[in-house]
Amino acid sequence: MKVTIIGAGIIGLCSAYYLQEAGYEIEIIDKSDLSDGCSYGNAGMITPSHFIPLAAPGVIAKGIRWMFDAKSPFYVKPRLNLELAQWLWQFYRSCSKSKALQAAPVLRDLNVFSKLCYRELATNPDLDFNFEEQGIMMLFKNKKAQQAEIETAELANELGVEAKVLAHGALQRYEKNLKLDVLGGVFYPGDAHLYPNQLMQQLIHYLKQRKVQFRGKTMVKNFRTENNQVTAIQTLSGETIPVDNLLIAGGSWTPKILQTLGIKILLQDGKGYSVTLKNPVNRPSIPSILAEAKVAMTPMGDDLRVGGTLEISNLSPKINPKRVEGILESVPHYYPELKIGPASTQDVWYGFRPCTPDGLPYIGKIKPYKNLSIATGHAMLGLSLGPVTGKLVSEIYQGKKLSIDSPLLDPHRF
Numbered sequence: 001m002k003v004t005i006i007g008a009g010i011i012g013l014c015s016a017y018y019l020q021e022a023g024y025e026i027e028i029i030d031k032s033d034l035s036d037g038c039s040y041g042n043a044g045m046i047t048p049s050h051f052i053p054l055a056a057p058g059v060i061a062k063g064i065r066w067m068f069d070a071k072s073p074f075y076v077k078p079r080l081n082l083e084l085a086q087w088l089w090q091f092y093r094s095c096s097k098s099k100a101l102q103a104a105p106v107l108r109d110l111n112v113f114s115k116l117c118y119r120e121l122a123t124n125p126d127l128d129f130n131f132e133e134q135g136i137m138m139l140f141k142n143k144k145a146q147q148a149e150i151e152t153a154e155l156a157n158e159l160g161v162e163a164k165v166l167a168h169g170a171l172q173r174y175e176k177n178l179k180l181d182v183l184g185g186v187f188y189p190g191d192a193h194l195y196p197n198q199l200m201q202q203l204i205h206y207l208k209q210r211k212v213q214f215r216g217k218t219m220v221k222n223f224r225t226e227n228n229q230v231t232a233i234q235t236l237s238g239e240t241i242p243v244d245n246l247l248i249a250g251g252s253w254t255p256k257i258l259q260t261l262g263i264k265i266l267l268q269d270g271k272g273y274s275v276t277l278k279n280p281v282n283r284p285s286i287p288s289i290l291a292e293a294k295v296a297m298t299p300m301g302d303d304l305r306v307g308g309t310l311e312i313s314n315l316s317p318k319i320n321p322k323r324v325e326g327i328l329e330s331v332p333h334y335y336p337e338l339k340i341g342p343a344s345t346q347d348v349w350y351g352f353r354p355c356t357p358d359g360l361p362y363i364g365k366i367k368p369y370k371n372l373s374i375a376t377g378h379a380m381l382g383l384s385l386g387p388v389t390g391k392l393v394s395e396i397y398q399g400k401k402l403s404i405d406s407p408l409l410d411p412h413r414f
């Protein structure tokens with residue numbers, strides 16, 4: 001049996017990994033040259049601690065304030081567009097405490113399962129992607145952020161995700177390399193991190209060696225269908241590729257791809273930036289998130305990556321230098337010995353996080369097509385949830401009982 005996968009991001013590759021393990025023949029099609037994209041330049045954090053969805057109570061009020069600050073970590077590019085309006089409406093409806101509490105155990109289960117998968121992948125002698133289980137620190141400077149982080153830590157402990165609320169001195173004992181200038185923080189010992197660029201390249205190499213076929217620089221434009229089955233893919237260059245089973249893991253482009261099949265899903269791109277310092281003299285020993293600034297700092301191998309910002313940008317490739325400045329300028333407020341930047345445009349990486357309105361991914365079959373599934377919408381958690389998503393996709397095609405089964409993941413839920 002063959003599965004064709006559109007999208008060679010982390011979700012497509014992990015799906016290929018577990019499907020080929022289950023004995024499927026796999027072909028992966030991607031419009032890129034398989035060397036970059038959202039799954040490469042991200043912050044590399046594997047985060048059981050992130051069980052609160054993007055749509056959470058208080059986000060709307062904060063988001064509106066941030067819209068008027070050029071260096072803030074959040075922005076929606078204003079435009080008259082029905083899909084954006086519908087997405088924003090559903091996002092607004094999802095920003096309630098009850099919805100967040102419903103989502104939290106599902107995100108926890110996905111995250112915890114996925115981290116265990118990474119632990120297993122890291123023991124594969126053919127894969128070496130700097131997987132480190134050192135935890136991460138949420139650092140805060142002011143009382144308001146402290147209050148919010150303590151509440152999240154309490155909920156984490158209730159949900160079985162270990163969280164230690166620490167004052168400055170205790171935190172400093174974890175962070176051995178650099179002085180911290182913070183009020184305190186929460187340490188999540190169960191989190192991990194890795195070097196995503198290495199993971200992606202190694203997965204591609206590993207899958208190629210196992211006869212997975214890759215077609216890079218191939219843009220899917222249309223489909224042929226018959227009796228509620230997708231029978232072929234048509235590419236921009238005019239090729240027709242026959243299909244037995246199809247998985248669409250097209251990240252932020254998935255709505256465009258599905259549109260040609262007459263299917264609508266609510267999904268917006270959340271553009272983010274990162275800058276990677278190669279072999280810097282100073283770098284933190286443990287990854288952290290700067291709570292007020294919403295900036296992620298991750299030591300990766302010998303390098304340091306700093307990333308942040310979420311702009312609903314309509315897939316705009318423009319780099320907004322003010323927002324990048326905002327990310328880099330926040331760093332010395334927390335790590336006074338670490339001054340970064342300014343970065344030139346060619347040093348700035350950007351990627352589009354595929355964001356659903358409720359912060360939970362879409363994983364499942366797509367009606368009315370009998371041989372079509374999608375896996376996307378992982379927003380800030382795509383790297384973390386790659387392996388568990390791949391496992392679920394493989395279970396879907398095998399007709400097995402799903403390891404994690406929730407109506408909150410249904411692609412038709414809106």
Ligand SMILES: Cc1cc2nc3c(=O)[nH]c(=O)nc-3n(C[C@H](O)[C@H](O)[C@H](O)COP(=O)(O)OP(=O)(O)OC[C@H]3O[C@@H](n4cnc5c(N)ncnc54)[C@H](O)[C@@H]3O)c2cc1C
Nearest residue numbers: 007009010011031039042043045220251272381382383384
């Ligand atoms: C700054 C930043 C920091 C982040 N940090 C983290 C983190 O620390 N931890 C974490 O878990 N997540 C993080 N993320 C999120 C994570 O990177 C994404 O959720 C994840 O990469 C999405 O993976 P994907 O496979 O769904 O999409 P993508 O990686 O975007 O892959 C989709 C693929 O589909 C292809 N495609 C699209 N349309 C077509 C078409 N028509 N024909 C052929 N191919 C097509 C694209 O070329 C692309 O390669 C971060 C993101 C950003 C931007």
